[in-house]
Each structure stands twice: as structure tokens, then as C-alpha cells.
Amino acid sequence: MTSEPTRSHAKSVASAFVPRDAGQRAITRPEAKRLLSCLVDDLARHVDNLHEEGVTEVACASEFSSASQPKSITSVKVVQPQPKQNIEHPTSNTEHRMEEIDAGAKLKAIAQTVAACKKCGLHAKRRQAVPGQGNMHPDILFIGEGPGEDEDKQGLAFVGRAGQMLTRLITRMGYTRDEVFIANIVKCRPPNNRKPLPAEMNMCRPYLEQQIAVLKPKVIVLLGASAFEGLIPPKAPGITISKVRGKWLEYQGIPTMPTFHPSYLLRNQSAMWDVWNDMQLVLTRLGRTPPPAPAKGK
Numbered sequence: 001m002t003s004e005p006t007r008s009h010a011k012s013v014a015s016a017f018v019p020r021d022a023g024q025r026a027i028t029r030p031e032a033k034r035l036l037s038c039l040v041d042d043l044a045r046h047v048d049n050l051h052e053e054g055v056t057e058v059a060c061a062s063e064f065s066s067a068s069q070p071k072s073i074t075s076v077k078v079v080q081p082q083p084k085q086n087i088e089h090p091t092s093n094t095e096h097r098m099e100e101i102d103a104g105a106k107l108k109a110i111a112q113t114v115a116a117c118k119k120c121g122l123h124a125k126r127r128q129a130v131p132g133q134g135n136m137h138p139d140i141l142f143i144g145e146g147p148g149e150d151e152d153k154q155g156l157a158f159v160g161r162a163g164q165m166l167t168r169l170i171t172r173m174g175y176t177r178d179e180v181f182i183a184n185i186v187k188c189r190p191p192n193n194r195k196p197l198p199a200e201m202n203m204c205r206p207y208l209e210q211q212i213a214v215l216k217p218k219v220i221v222l223l224g225a226s227a228f229e230g231l232i233p234p235k236a237p238g239i240t241i242s243k244v245r246g247k248w249l250e251y252q253g254i255p256t257m258p259t260f261h262p263s264y265l266l267r268n269q270s271a272m273w274d275v276w277n278d279m280q281l282v283l284t285r286l287g288r289t290p291p292p293a294p295a296k297g298k
């Protein structure tokens, strides 16, 4: 039985750090450090796996120990092999982490573009743009209308009173805000919290589309009329959020659930039952058991 863990991992490291062609993105220093740390973890796990297989000594290939020595495996000792148990392949782990790094870099690039965007008139009065925040690979992407005053101040989506209502809903669903992604149809605050104009939503939508392509959420939840009209424009007049809420739509193959905006719930508490009904459908679609409905007034 032979094994070359040190050689194969060194090749993984080398191939990860050396671009294969001019079209590939260079890895930044922080990314490189994080990747190297991941590879060390993978290597340690691989050695553990070998140990479970009965390998007590691993070979040291000469090209990694001394250039003057012959390129050969020096020794491998095997004792009483044990059955394999769910051994993770180190390469797939590494690929997954590379995807994570890539998704983070893409989201950051979108946020930087949004921060500098002046495509529509909403840039004129914003304190800052609000690209959205949350998990890079969420089960659920919540999409609202646009930043309000608190969001405009803090640069974060849904942090005002409506945001607190959304947080309660997310928690009730069994998630934390960090486990989902929260964004808006327009990234800059409309003056006096007015509804964004169709032209403004059209100009801003590409940023959201780019985010969705990176996030690949399992389900999208559209919060309110603007989110619905902005992402999936109704095909005929008269199709309102009240008519479509609770019914599954689809965006780019992703199941999409329209429901009321949290700020509407602040004014109409009875609508909470409708929203909770919609979220139960979302949880069922995600294979989760919906918790009991909230008690009245909560």
C-alpha cells in the first residue's frame, strides 16, 4: 500500500496559487492566507483519515525534502486496516472554500459598484447606498422596497422599526438574520420614503439580479408591492400584492413567495396571520417543519 499525501497537497497548494491562464482572477493576500489555512486543515484531516485506514507512517517524497535525493517514496507502514467511515475528500472541501471566497469577493464588488452608483436620481439625496447583507448561501433571500431613514444612516437593510418586525418573523421561522440575506429593490433611499418609481427600480434591478446569481437562494420572499413589481413585473394591471401573496411564483427557476411588507404589518396587525401563513409555505418548501402560529398580539 502506498500513499503520497504530502505531494498531492503540495500540488493542490501550487495549483491554487498559480493562475492557469490569463483569464483567471488573481488571488489576494487575505484570500491566499485563508486558503492556505484551509489546506492545512484538510491535510491534517487527510492524515487522520489515513490513520483510520491503518497507515501509521506516511512517505516523504524527495522533491519536497531535498532536491539532491532521488524522487521516491521512502516508507509506508500499514497495520490492521479498519473500515472506512464517511471520509471527506480534501479536494472537494478546498473547492467548496474557493467558491465561498469567490462569492464573498463578487458580493463585495457589487456592493462597491452600488456605493458609487449614480445611475438614477436617488443617489442625489442618499447618505449612503444600502446593498444588503447576510449569508452568502442563504436558504432565504428577503427582498424589500428600499432603504428608509435608519437604513440610509447605517448602510444596512431593514434596521428600523420594519426591520425589527422582519427580525421577529425570521426568528419565529427558526433562522437568525445572519443565516438569511436581506436586500431591497432599490439600493438608495427614496426621498420621504416614497415608493420607488418604475424607472428607478428598472435601473437598480441589475444589481439585485447579480446578487441573486451569486447567492443562489433556495427561496426568495418578496416583501410588499414594490419588491413584487420590481422583480416580477405583473403581466396585467390589477394584479396587486394582495392578490398574489401566498401563491408561489418563480424567478430564474427559484421558488418565490410574495407577501406583505413588514411596515404594513406595523399598521395592520391582523395581516400578520396572512404573512405567517405564507412563511409556513416557505418553511414547508424548504423541508422544515413550521413552528406553531404566533399568539395574537405577538
Ligand code: SF4
Pocket: 114, 117, 118, 119, 120, 121, 122, 123, 129, 186, 187, 188, 200, 203, 204
Ligand atoms: S437606487 Fe440603484 S440605480 Fe439608483 S443610484 Fe442608487 S444604486 Fe444606482
